[in-house]
Amino acid sequence: MTKYQPSQIEPKWQKYWQDQGTYNFEYDSKKPYFYNLVELPYPSGDLHVGHWFAFVTPDVIARFKRMTGHNVFFTNGYDAFGLPAENAAIKRGIHPKDWTYANMESMTKQFQTLGTMIDWRFSLATCDPEYYKWNQWIFLKLMEKDLAYLGKALSNWCPSCQTVLANENVDGGKCWRCGSEVIQKEVSQWFYKITDYADKLIWPESPKVDWPMSVRVGQNNWIGKSEGVEITFPVQDSEHKITVFTVYPETIFGVTYLVLAPESPLVSELTTPECEAAVTKYVQEASKKSELERKSLEKQKTGCFTGRYVINPVNDQKVPVWVSDYVIAGYGTGAVMGVPGSDERDFSFAEKYDLPVIRVIGKSADDLSEVLSIEEALEEGILVNSSQFDGLKSPKEARPRIIEWLISQGFAKSKIQYHLHDWSISRQRYWGTPVPVIHCPTDGLVPVPEKDLPVELPYDVDFAPKGKPPLASDEKWLKVDCPKCGGPAERDAETLDTFMDSSWYYYRYLDPHYSDGPFNPEKVKQLMPVSIYFGGAEHTLGHTLYARFMTKFFKDLGLVDLDEFANKRVQHGTVLGPDGNKMSKSKGNVINPDDVVKEYGSDTVRLYLCFMMPYEAVGPWSQSAIAGAYRFITRIWDLSDNLSDSLPDKASLIKLNQTIDKVTGDLKSIKTNTAIAALMEWLNFLAKKPKLTKIEYKNLLLLLAPFAPHLTEQLWQDHFDKQSIHLQAWPAVDQAYLRDEEVTIPISINGKVRDSILVSSQKTGDQEAIEQLALERPKIQAYLKGQKPLKVIYVSGKILNLVIN
RNA sequence: GCCGAAGUGAUGGAAUGGUAGACAUGAAGGUCUCAAAAACCUUUGAUCGCAAGGUCAUGUGGGUUCGACUCCCACCUUCGGCACCA
Numbered sequence: 001m002t003k004y005q006p007s008q009i010e011p012k013w014q015k016y017w018q019d020q021g022t023y024n025f026e027y028d029s030k031k032p033y034f035y036n037l038v039e040l041p042y043p044s045g046d047l048h049v050g051h052w053f054a055f056v057t058p059d060v061i062a063r064f065k066r067m068t069g070h071n072v073f074f075t076n077g078y079d080a081f082g083l084p085a086e087n088a089a090i091k092r093g094i095h096p097k098d099w100t101y102a103n104m105e106s107m108t109k110q111f112q113t114l115g116t117m118i119d120w121r122f123s124l125a126t127c128d129p130e131y132y133k134w135n136q137w138i139f140l141k142l143m144e145k146d147l148a149y150l151g152k153a154l155s156n157w158c159p160s161c162q163t164v165l166a167n168e169n170v171d172g173g174k175c176w177r178c179g180s181e182v183i184q185k186e187v188s189q190w191f192y193k194i195t196d197y198a199d200k201l202i203w204p205e206s207p208k209v210d211w212p213m214s215v216r217v218g219q220n221n222w223i224g225k226s227e228g229v230e231i232t233f234p235v236q237d238s239e240h241k242i243t244v245f246t247v248y249p250e251t252i253f254g255v256t257y258l259v260l261a262p263e264s265p266l267v268s269e270l271t272t273p274e275c276e277a278a279v280t281k282y283v284q285e286a287s288k289k290s291e292l293e294r295k296s297l298e299k300q301k302t303g304c305f306t307g308r309y310v311i312n313p314v315n316d317q318k319v320p321v322w323v324s325d326y327v328i329a330g331y332g333t334g335a336v337m338g339v340p341g342s343d344e345r346d347f348s349f350a351e352k353y354d355l356p357v358i359r360v361i362g363k364s365a366d367d368l369s370e371v372l373s374i375e376e377a378l379e380e381g382i383l384v385n386s387s388q389f390d391g392l393k394s395p396k397e398a399r400p401r402i403i404e405w406l407i408s409q410g411f412a413k414s415k416i417q418y419h420l421h422d423w424s425i426s427r428q429r430y431w432g433t434p435v436p437v438i439h440c441p442t443d444g445l446v447p448v449p450e451k452d453l454p455v456e457l458p459y460d461v462d463f464a465p466k467g468k469p470p471l472a473s474d475e476k477w478l479k480v481d482c483p484k485c486g487g488p489a490e491r492d493a494e495t496l497d498t499f500m501d502s503s504w505y506y507y508r509y510l511d512p513h514y515s516d517g518p519f520n521p522e523k524v525k526q527l528m529p530v531s532i533y534f535g536g537a538e539h540t541l542g543h544t545l546y547a548r549f550m551t552k553f554f555k556d557l558g559l560v561d562l563d564e565f566a567n568k569r570v571q572h573g574t575v576l577g578p579d580g581n582k583m584s585k586s587k588g589n590v591i592n593p594d595d596v597v598k599e600y601g602s603d604t605v606r607l608y609l610c611f612m613m614p615y616e617a618v619g620p621w622s623q624s625a626i627a628g629a630y631r632f633i634t635r636i637w638d639l640s641d642n643l644s645d646s647l648p649d650k651a652s653l654i655k656l657n658q659t660i661d662k663v664t665g666d667l668k669s670i671k672t673n674t675a676i677a678a679l680m681e682w683l684n685f686l687a688k689k690p691k692l693t694k695i696e697y698k699n700l701l702l703l704l705a706p707f708a709p710h711l712t713e714q715l716w717q718d719h720f721d722k723q724s725i726h727l728q729a730w731p732a733v734d735q736a737y738l739r740d741e742e743v744t745i746p747i748s749i750n751g752k753v754r755d756s757i758l759v760s761s762q763k764t765g766d767q768e769a770i771e772q773l774a775l776e777r778p779k780i781q782a783y784l785k786g787q788k789p790l791k792v793i794y795v796s797g798k799i800l801n802l803v804i805n
Numbered sequence: 806g807c808c809g810a811a812g813u814g815a816u817g818g819a820a821u822g823g824u825a826g827a828c829a830u831g832a833a834g835g836u837c838u839c840a841a842a843a844a845c846c847u848u849u850g851a852u853c854g855c856a857a858g859g860u861c862a863u864g865u866g867g868g869u870u871c872g873a874c875u876c877c878c879a880c881c882u883u884c885g886g887c888a889c890c891a
Contacts, residue, residue, distance in 0.1 A: 042891050083890060155889070166889040214809050218886075221808055330888095345806090420888090427889065498891070537885060540809080574885095611829070613817060616810090618884065625817065625830045631844095632829090674819070677828035684828090746824040751872035753824045793871055799823045803871050 004637040006601020010710045014115060022724055023117040025073050027526060034070035035527050036062040037506055037566070039535035039543070040077045040126075044084055045103035047110045048583055049591045049609070049621060053575045056609045057672055058534045059116040063706035064667045065531075066117070067730040073527055075122035075509050076111065078104050081132075081432045082498045083166055089431075089463050090177070096431040097459065100127060110593060115602050115709050117726070124512040126501035127431070131508065133454030134518035135500055136436035138550075139425075140447050141557060143437075147193045150445065153424055154263065154329070157185035162467035164428045173288060184287045186263070190426035190435060190494065192549075198223050198418045200552050201545065209529075210568040218540045224419025229403055230333065231412040233258060233310035236318065240270060242310055245332035245417050248342065249406060250398040252314050253386040254360035256350065257338040258321045259303065262286035263329035270321060272307030279304050279323055286325040301326050301349045313411040315387065324349065330421055360385050361394050423546065425497050430463055430470035432495030440482035440489035449483050455491065469493040502543055503550040506530055506565065517559075524560055533566035537573070537616075544569065570670060573618040575609075580620045591621050603708035604630045610672035610707055632680055633711055635687065636704065640715055644691040650737075655685050656696055657737040663703050664733065672707070679703060694719070699731050747774045748801045755779045764797040774800055 017023060038058045041051055055076075062074045078100075085096035104125060111118065124131055142148040156165040160180035164187060169176040194201075202223055203216040228247035235242060242258055260267050262283040271279045282304035303324035310319050326345065327336050340350035341359040350357055361381035383392045392398040406412035426435055434455045436448040448455055462473040472478055472493035482489035504518065510527055511520035535544070551565040576582060577589025584590065596605050608629035613619045648656065659682040666675035682700065686692055698720055705712040705725050716725035739761045746756045757773050764770075771792055774780055784804060791803040 039891090044891085079891065164889075168890045170889095218809060222887085424889075429889090497889075502891080536891090537810080538891080539886095541886065542888070543891080611817090617818085618811090619817065622817065622830065628829050634844095673817095674828080677819075680828055744824080748824080748872075751823090751870090756824070791871060793823095795823055795872095799872085801823080801871055 004634045004711075006603060006710065007598070009714045010113070010115065010601055010603070013710045013713045014112065016713075017117075017724070017726075020724070022726055023074075023119055025071070025075075025119045025122070027523065028071060029526065031069055031071040033527050033531075034062075034065045034072045035506075035530045036065070036072055036074040037509075037530045037533045038076065039533075039539065040079045040502065040505055041107070042082060042084070043078045043080055043100055043103040043107055043125075045099075045106065046585065046590065047107050047593065048575075049593050049596070049605070050575045050583060051107075051111075052114055052593050052605065053609045054534065054536070054572050055111070055114065055116060056606050057572070057615045057670065058532070059114075059118070060606075060610060060672055060706040061532065061667065061670060062117055063709065063726065064730065066726070067702070067705070067728060069729070072117070073122075073510075074116075074118055075120065076118050077124040077505060077509065077512075078107075078126065079498060079502050079505075080104065080125040080127035081495075081501055083168065083429065083431075086429055086431045086463060087169075095459070096463075097127070100125075100431075113597055113602055114593070114606065117709075122509050122512055124505065124508055126498070126505065129454045129456050130513065131505075132433040132457075132501070134508070135433040135496055136448070136453050136455060137450065137518060138504065139433075139436055139496065139500075140450065140453075142192055142553070143447055145556075147196060147553070148425070149191055149193065150188060151191045151422070152186050152188050153191075154184045155187045155189075156182050157187070158182055181288060184263075184289075187428075189424055190496075191422040192425050194423045194546075194549050195418055195420055197549050197552055198225065198420050201420075201548055207564075209564045209566065211566075212569060212571060214537075215540050215544065215569060215571070219545055222420060222541045222545070224417075226417050226419075228415060228417060229406060229412040230415045231313075231337065231406065233312065233319065233337075235270060235321070236309040236311055238270070238308070240266065242266060242321065242335050243333045244335045244337045245415060246337060247417075248339070248395070248399075249412065250383065250386075250389075250394050250402050251339040251342045251360050252312070252337075252402065252406070253389075254339045254341040254358045255312050255317075255319055255337045256340060256356045256358055258310055258319055259324045259327050259336050259338055259349075260306070260321060261327040261329040261334040262323055262325050264323075264334040266335070267306065267323055270306050270308045271323075275305060275307035279306055282323060289325060301345070301352060303349060303353060305353075313409070314406070320355070322353070331419065332417055358385055423497075423499075423549075425500060426492075426494035427497055428469040428493075429495050430457075430461055432498060433457075433501065434471065435492040435494050435496060437492040438480055438482060438489045439492060440484065440487065442487055443482055443484040443489075446482055446484050446489070452483070457495075469495075471495070499543060499546050503546040504554075506533075506547075507554075507560075519559075521559065528560065529562055529564060530566040532568045532570055534570050534572060537571040540571075570615065572615050573613070575612075576618065576620040578621050578623055596626065600626060600630045601633075601710070603711045604633055606709075607633065607676065607707050611676040612673070614673055615670060632683065633708060635683060636700070636708075637711065637715070639683075639686070639692055639697065640719060642692055643694050643697055643719065646691070646693055648693045648696055650741075652689075652693070652696060653734070653737045654740060655682060656699055657734050660699065660703065660731045661733045661738060664730070667706070676707065701725060702728060702731050743797060745770060745797070746799050747777070747780060748799060749780070749783050750803060751801060753799075754783060761797075767794045767796075770794065770800055774802070 036058055038055055062072045066072045080100050085100045088094055088099045089096045126132060139148060156170050158165050158175040158180055160178045161175060165175060165182060170182050173182055175182055202225060203220055226247045228245055229249045230243050230245050232241050232243045267279065267283060301324060303322045306321045306323055308321045310321055312319050338346045338349065340347040340357040342361060360383060362384040381394045383389050383394050383398045389398055389402060392401060434457055436453060436455050438446045438448060440446050458474045458477040461470050463470050478490050478493060480489055480491055507519035507524055510523035514520040547565055551562055554560045555562060577587065579589050581587055581589055593605060604626065608626040611629060612625060659678050662678040663675045686696060701712045701716050709726060712725050741761055742758050743761050743764060744756050745759055746753045748754060755777050759770060787804060789802040789804055793801040
């Protein structure tokens, strides 16, 4: 008997598959296509078992699909632009490009030791000019359709470094490099008008594609369509007006104050001289808080009176105007009406600043004085204190009536508001796709002509921020002739968000060197949509929404004929360190796959990763549990010494077919952990027998092949066939051998199991006979004490329940 | 705060209305060995009992049902996301 030594067989088969082209994908429509896609990883350089966890299950599914007769397309690339490369450059003086390419090379090598069927011939890196040329092309198309524009938005700004900071580089409100206090500053940047697609991006109740409910609900909430009205309040002693958005216009008579966002331009215009000092101070303080902080500090709302009043148009009441950071400038009009009688947040604000509270929704028509609690008020009630609208049911009757009236009086107009805002697409960074726009003093914004694409990223630039984007430091690159007038002009020095890169790469995969467009439409017709898109739950709101947007835009351009890019979305969890914490270098709990592979071989690592928990779960790596996976594999290996040519007996055939059935079903629903448990159970059954038949062993290897490709290839070619096991067909279930010959039927009394009987599986449908058998049992008789059961419930083949008093 | 997901033995987990704890890890005992490791065998939710057997048990509290980890209501805790990390 030879000993199982993965280090000897694994590299050998990896080379064999490579040489034979075992996993080479060919466009050939004889079999149905299956496009297996995993989110392309960022080449951070520290590939850890988490990456493997994300990729192993998709690889198992890809192999399973292949064996069940599909032509599977499975490749992988790199999301290679981004901040970490630039951080490394700033911290350690390595050029982002060199750092990124070195990481991609080492990660690809590590990936290959995993033994996946990824066809690397279709790989791509988003930092390759051949790729980002088409990023720029898409940008120009969006610009052409008025869907890309230069606007303004608040960003983290370090006053000392004179640069915009990513959220990640803001550490407790301080700049990660110099420690200065970070403020919110309005900077100009490019946007995509994703809001034009808001309605198209809303998921219908029952979509045609299979995406998790959590994603659909999450995205719909994120898009946050709400229908309401904009109400205009004239400012007292001023020409100004303040417009607020509300979905609860029926509470208009309960307005006791108005709030402006600190960033609203109206703040400085309206604040009276006596309040100016306090308001200015307040606005400054607010600029130090992030949006999330502002939304979080629910209990400690702060604000400042501007000294100004508006007139509530419905009743001519004087209403004070406040500034508070719980109002966000970017949402709605940047101003809200305060209705403390019907909104908890407004109520706590009013309480704190001693503002009046008017209840406008009461409990019943008989007693208009009795008001509802705030939570109940917006659900259902009767309008009170609302002039001619008193007594109307709220919101059903009151809302439409009040809206109609407000509009007819010219106080308001109806408005659909989205929570989603336009996609900020440009970054003041170096390592990204240059924005293909030229700023000309005479012609303004001039798109770079298509023939001049790509606008290549220059290599030698100064990354140290000094008030302008790094690219602006390369004068030679920056200065160009305007394509329109030929006069002196400058390139846009910003780069595109990396979410742009990752929003359409799966089209490019299909023919990554295609040169007549961003992707090859013929191949897209054949392979798209993606069959399963595997990826992280953290992309629910960002990446997958952007990718859907891109597909809808391509459809409008006539480039594709798809509504959604992926038929199915599966989200994976995370592998934590052995200590239960997130793996991180600083905690020293990172498991490097190279080390585990050296000790156990990659088949064991693959098997363990598939077995440890469901794909969607989050859980710790266990150094001892992986030994169990290794034990399982060596037991399979050792069994090969004891094979017989005889035929399996009936009980063995039943177990064999039940296992095929279970593993097949589990793989169809992507439950690798229970599929492996079924294989282990079968192995425990087989190990008890003196001899193992070849038929059983053959099927065992086939079922195990997706999980442990190297081991099964070795054993297959040693014992059965010189053609690769990965080119074999998946075992079929023989329905004749699925049911056990005898089944145990539990007997319960009042729902508690007290006994059980063994029945031939033919007879499970015969309730009378089973009931008879059950009543004959002495244990059951003891419970019945001679009485007849009040009621008998029999679930065929499952349980017999007797109800007694 | 808002949105989403999850809470089951010592541990990872299984069971989506029908015998809770499959499978694995760990632990305890045993076989083999001069010894150890490996391997193999047995036991392993708690509790009462000599045993037969009983009682309790799936985050907490209620409810629906002949029967609830599973469905409904309320609450608690943990995790993920919240727009410049990818």
